[in-house]
Amino acid sequence: MQDFKLSIAECLKEKIEDLSFEEIVGLIEVPPNKDMGDFAFPCFKLAKVFRKAPNMIAAELSESIEAKGSIAKVMPMGGYVNFFVNKSQLAESVIKDVLTQKENYGRSDIGKGENVIVEFSSPNIAKPFHIGHIRTTVIGNALYKMYESQGYNTTRINHLGDYGTQFGKLIVAFKKWGDKKAVEASPIPELLKLYIQFHDEAEAHPEMEDEARAWFTKLENGDEEATALWQWFRDESLKEFNRVYDLLDIEFDSLAGESFYSDKMPRVIDMLNEKGLLKESKGARIVDLEEYKMPPALITKNDGSTLYMTRDLAAAIYRHETYNFDKCVYVVGSQQNLHFEQWFKVIELMGFEWAKNLVHVGFGMVALENGTMSTRKGRVVFLEDVLKQAIEKTKETMLAKNPNALNVDEIAKQVGVGAVVFQELSNSRIKDYTFSWDRTLSFDGETGPYVQYTHARCCAVLRKANEEVTTDINYELLNDVDSAEVLKVIASFNKCIVAGLRKNEPHVITRFVLDLAQAFNKFYHDNSILVEDAELRKARLALVAATRQSIENGLKLLGMHAPERM
Ligand code: ARG
Numbered sequence: 374m375q376d377f378k379l380s381i382a383e384c385l386k387e388k389i390e391d392l393s394f395e396e397i398v399g400l401i402e403v404p405p406n407k408d409m410g411d412f413a414f415p416c417f418k419l420a421k422v423f424r425k426a427p428n429m430i431a432a433e434l435s436e437s438i439e440a441k442g443s444i445a446k447v448m449p450m451g452g453y454v455n456f457f458v459n460k461s462q463l464a465e466s467v468i469k470d471v472l473t474q475k476e477n478y479g480r481s482d483i484g485k486g487e488n489v490i491v492e493f494s495s496p497n498i499a500k501p502f503h504i505g506h507i508r509t510t511v512i513g514n515a516l517y518k519m520y521e522s523q524g525y526n527t528t529r530i531n532h533l534g535d536y537g538t539q540f541g542k543l544i545v546a547f548k549k550w551g552d553k554k555a556v557e558a559s560p561i562p563e564l565l566k567l568y569i570q571f572h573d574e575a576e577a578h579p580e581m582e583d584e585a586r587a588w589f590t591k592l593e594n595g596d597e598e599a600t601a602l603w604q605w606f607r608d609e610s611l612k613e614f615n616r617v618y619d620l621l622d623i624e625f626d627s628l629a630g631e632s633f634y635s636d637k638m639p640r641v642i643d644m645l646n647e648k649g650l651l652k653e654s655k656g657a658r659i660v661d662l663e664e665y666k667m668p669p670a671l672i673t674k675n676d677g678s679t680l681y682m683t684r685d686l687a688a689a690i691y692r693h694e695t696y697n698f699d700k701c702v703y704v705v706g707s708q709q710n711l712h713f714e715q716w717f718k719v720i721e722l723m724g725f726e727w728a729k730n731l732v733h734v735g736f737g738m739v740a741l742e743n744g745t746m747s748t749r750k751g752r753v754v755f756l757e758d759v760l761k762q763a764i765e766k767t768k769e770t771m772l773a774k775n776p777n778a779l780n781v782d783e784i785a786k787q788v789g790v791g792a793v794v795f796q797e798l799s800n801s802r803i804k805d806y807t808f809s810w811d812r813t814l815s816f817d818g819e820t821g822p823y824v825q826y827t828h829a830r831c832c833a834v835l836r837k838a839n840e841e842v843t844t845d846i847n848y849e850l851l852n853d854v855d856s857a858e859v860l861k862v863i864a865s866f867n868k869c870i871v872a873g874l875r876k877n878e879p880h881v882i883t884r885f886v887l888d889l890a891q892a893f894n895k896f897y898h899d900n901s902i903l904v905e906d907a908e909l910r911k912a913r914l915a916l917v918a919a920t921r922q923s924i925e926n927g928l929k930l931l932g933m934h935a936p937e938r939m
Contacts, residue, residue, distance in 0.1 A: 486524065763813065
């Protein structure tokens with residue numbers, strides 16, 4: 374559609390000297406309903422220059438522009454000139470693009486190999502992988518795929534929360550009450566129990582907090598017992614996380630978590646010192662950010678131990694040295710906005726010009742219907758349970774419809790998991806929302822299963838036709854409104870991806886596949902595809918094939934599968 378817009382702008386430019394080509398392109402709109410054409414040019418801005426009423430200008434412009442080539446009709450309406458594009462030409466260019474580029478349709482190389490890091494998921498070891506983590510996990514994965522599709526050299530990092538004072542607490546709790554067998558049988562729930570017990574008991578016995586701090590210091594100093602326990606907690610937790618990543622089909626290029634930077638922090642502290650940025654404050658060392666209206670950045674505590682922030686500083690510097698990134702994206706909940714603002718500022722104050730290439734992609738919180746999630750109070754919904762229930766429910770529905778359905782387990786996994794992923798991505802990321810089992814397990818309306826079902830419907834038609842789909846068809850037969858609506862959506866794919874990247878919003882892609890599914894289902898409802906007339910049948914099959922391919926490509930960008938049968 375962009376090409377059509379540009380050729381319309383060219384025609385307008387010939388008639389309007391007072392606006393630049395770019396200004397004209399910028400003014401062209403898509404009218405609110407399709408009876409008004411595919412594009413509209415508002416004449417209000419010209420009223421002053423031409424010293425005429427906008428509707429007069431619109432009428433004169435329409436009169437003077439000849440409908441030819443990609444423009445089928447030009448018509449004035451109020452202060453607008455409405456353009457109708459040549460629908461057969463649209464059909465030809467879109468269908469040829471999709472069916473020749475296939476799985477590459479939508480891709481481009483505008484990224485020119487620039488290095489982009491997407492850091493996402495980053496759960497905390499020994500704590501549940503709960504429903505709150507799903508957003509960073511699926512948003513990050515989709516962003517990774519979107520960047521990758523536009524020719525960026527993309528690296529996925531899982532910044533595991535595998536370090537920090539909580540490991541001191543866990544060691545104390547495990548030594549007091551832990552049972553090795555129980556942890557091995559069910560690591561995270563068992564470690565979580567210990568963590569909760571620690572907090573309960575520490576309320577009455579605050580000296581336990583000191584004990585925990587002492588164990589963390591031991592860990593930082595490489596104490597053998599502390600390190601062995603820590604390593605074991607980490608390994609057992611990762612086994613659980615990996616089960617979820619397998620279900621979601623998500624991989625990482627690097628699992629360098631917080632512990633990875635334990636030996637890289639002294640250098641950062643030295644650098645801060647050299648730049649004169651460090652200040653003593655009650656035994657702790659801080660970077661004062663008062664001038665920027667932020668609380669100070671805490672670099673070391675009064676016992677010398679480092680913090681979450683110290684590790685983020687070390688990680689950013691390490692990543693810049695290792696990957697030479699042009700952009701480093703952090704997909705982390707908006708509760709951490711201040712944390713990111715603070716340490717981005719510290720990087721800037723250290724004189725790193727690349728501070729401007731650090732991007733925090735925040736997202737809203739997930740609450741539970743009965744209140745906020747609380748790890749300490751044991752009020753959590755495990756992500757694995759959500760995915761498993763979604764799979765179970767899909768399986769039931771499939772078998773109820775067809776007890777002999779093929780490949781049920783595989784398809785139920787693709788659809789059930791897809792339903793959860795799609796729901797997460799279809800909200801704009803900044804909104805908070807309340808998790809609801811009912812909504813997550815309902816597949817009606819604008820859901821992932823609906824889009825996947827539309828894809829499977831295309832596959833079914835193509836299977837039934839059982840004939841070769843070619844681009845050598847009569848495109849005049851696809852100039853009806855229903856086909857044109859489908860084609861217009863397909864044509865917007867690349868623009869959607871690029872727009873989504875500009876805002877780091879995968880939600881643009883969920884909108885794309887939904888719009889396409891809706892347009893296609895309208896076409897499918899109103900038109901027969903497998904008609905007697907071979908010329909018409911071939912044309913419509915090409916449209917079905919292009920739709921199928923575009924939905925598949927869209928779903929894959931979201932990290933979902935496109936099963937051929939459901
Ligand atoms: N592990 C942290 C948490 O669960 C998220 C880490 C985010 N990434 C970062 N570079 N700080 O809250």
